[in-house]
Amino acid sequence: MIDIGTRIKDLRNARRMTQAEFAERINVTKSTVSAYENGTRFPSYDVLIRIARLFKVSTDNLLGYSEKSVVDVTGLTRKQINVIQDVVITYKRHNLLYRQMMDEDSVADRLAAMGLIDEDEADWMK
Known part of the structure; x- marks a missing residue:
């Protein structure tokens, strides 16, 4: 199973986002993002939800319980x-x-x- 830090890093890299850009988008510091990615710290529930929304995945996906991704089709015919x-x-x-x-x-x-x-x-x- 992939840990949350690896999952966050993979999602961030897939979107060609630096740690600093990602940190700004989820309202934490760059060092906090680094700690998430190297497994020395875990995101709070609020931050976990912000990350999931940013990457359009479920929190289960981030936590390694599901590989399903979500695509927002709101507004499409x-x-x-x-x-x-x-x-x-x-x-x-x-x-x-x-x-x-x-x-x-x-x-x-x-x-x-x-x-x-x-x-x-x-x-x-x-």
Whole structure:
């Protein structure tokens, strides 16, 4: 499980935010952010909520209980929301396929199951 400090740092870096910028946005000092990230201090409940809102994740996500992220679609039409959902589904399928393709045994087994190669070729590919 990823600790909260690592999670905060990963989220901050993903948004190309310095510790100083992040500290200002959540109304704490840069040294406090550093302490959060290196695990010597934990954010208060109020700060935890500010961090979650800033990064648009749940507090469960920050605490390592959930990997789900939140996307605020307020103000979008139903059609726009559907497009976003379709994009998310497409990326999830892409990532799953990519992971399966990286597993050589899985690729050989799938090709054999589809009848594209015979069992001997599948064994050779493993």
